[in-house]
Amino acid sequence: MKPVLLHPSYFGPISQWVAYINAEKVVFENEDNYQKQTYRNRMYIYDANGKLTLNIPIKHRAALGLSTKGHQKYRDIQIENAFDWQKQHWRAFKASYQTSPFFEFYEDELFPLYHKEFKFLIDLNYQCMEFVADCLQIEFDYTKSDEFILKPENKLNYRNLINAKSNEGFKNIPYTQVFEDKAGFLPNLCILDLLFNEGNAALSYLQEQELKSYFS
DSSP: OOOEEEOOOSSOBHHHHHHHHHOSSEEEOOSOBOOSSBTTSEEEEEETTEEEEEEOOBOOGGGGTOOSSSOOBGGGOBBOTTSOHHHHHHHHHHHHHTTSSSHHHHHHHHGGGGSSOOSBHHHHHHHHHHHHHHHHTOOOOOEEOSSOOSSOSSSEEOGGGGBTTOOTTOOOOOOOOTTHHHHOOOOSOBHHHHHHHHGGGHHHHHHHOOOTTTTO
């Protein structure tokens, strides 16, 4: 099987972790340009009013003394820590998942990520994904790309899963969610939603999901 090419993301949606779990080898794209409105700096969770978007603010080019034209590498994107985004996200987790079966089980390990300042977005994202791997009790094993190739021939290209508007034909099987009586089952939320609701069963759940037919 060819290595699977993915982006490091802000914890990542369930679809991305289905790809990760089912891959024999994973390569994270480390040389791409940053794009807005992706899972690089956002996640979707389930709160009392339905689907909630949590965004990490980033420093724009002008704030860094750079030209407003052109692109920035994803690995060069800095977090705008002047905004108290970490406290906002932590409060949202507490409000949404305090009554979930497994939030308290993971809370102490998750807490430090929201009380440590990160300069670069990609560094935070690698640590967030390592946290998920630890929760799933799997090795966080990967390599990083050393150049950007638009159409890689020797890898399964799953980079599009970073796009918050694309699920690559993915529809995950429903599991119990805290507020599903409000708006029904919400698919492909942040992996944290699965962990807080399913706990140790999350790994076997991911192994049972299908992402198109690439892993058949």
